[in-house]
Amino acid sequence: MEQKALKKLVESISKTVKSFQKSEVECLIRLFHSLVKKDGKVDKIGLDRNTFQGILHNIFGMTDDILMDRVFFAFDKDNDNHINADEWVKGLSVFLRGTFEEKLKFCFEVYYLNGDGYISREGAFDMLKNSLHQQSFEEKTTDEGIKELVEITMKKMDYDNDGKISFADFERAVREDTLLLEVFGPCLPEAQVLSAYQIRIKI
Structure with a gap:
């Protein structure tokens, strides 16, 4: 150049x-x-x-x-x-x-798969299933176990109880517990x- x-x-x-x-x-x-x-x-x-x-x-x-x-x-x-x-x-x-805010926006953008600005139950399930399978070389985690994990995650993050996680939900949850920043899998180095x-x- x-x-x-x-x-x-x-x-x-x-x-x-x-x-x-x-x-x-x-x-x-x-x-x-x-x-x-x-x-x-x-x-x-x-x-x-x-x-x-x-x-x-x-x-x-x-x-x-x-x-x-x-x-x-x-x-x-x-x-x-x-x-x-x-x-x-x-x-x-x-x-x-x-900054923390930039990383927050970035992770959320990576996680909402269907482009509508929300993390759905199905999206959360797919990401958690994929992430857990990547990390576990032993017995594969069952779909039922992942569904339970999704329910726990939704309960913790879906503040307005509309069945999906908005950016406002995600931000609030992560500010309360920073470990939730990469809850659906590692997307930052x-x-x-x-x-x-x-x-x-x-x-």
Whole structure:
């Protein structure tokens, strides 16, 4: 990427991303372009889903395919099935330096699967089933056991008793118990992975 275009992009992204200094934004854009090139893409569209999932797996230690897929859609704000440089830096600003509020919004966005702004009972069941199966190599958790877990979770988080979890419900529950932030499965990198990554890219 030529220096002039890079500088312009850094200026533009830095206006909306306050958690990184300009030098850090530049570093992340350079990294982004090296990842796009490595993927063999000559176009400037960005990172496709498979490449991005590889990054989540190899760099951030994520292993859950369904959640990695959802994280991709949370990064891909314009829904064009590619993550561009702007989306990459903004997404990483939540991953690496996000405030509690930003992480709260991000996790909720990952969890509401059907795009209506609510986590339904069915959605909660699917995510918990998937998450528990990923973590348990022994006996598979039964559907009945997961249903019970869903009921406990709904009782704890569905404050207005409408059978689904709105962002207001989710926020209230997580503020009362921060362990509920990733209740439906890990969608943020672990602290030690983040530290190693920030050192690696010198930010």
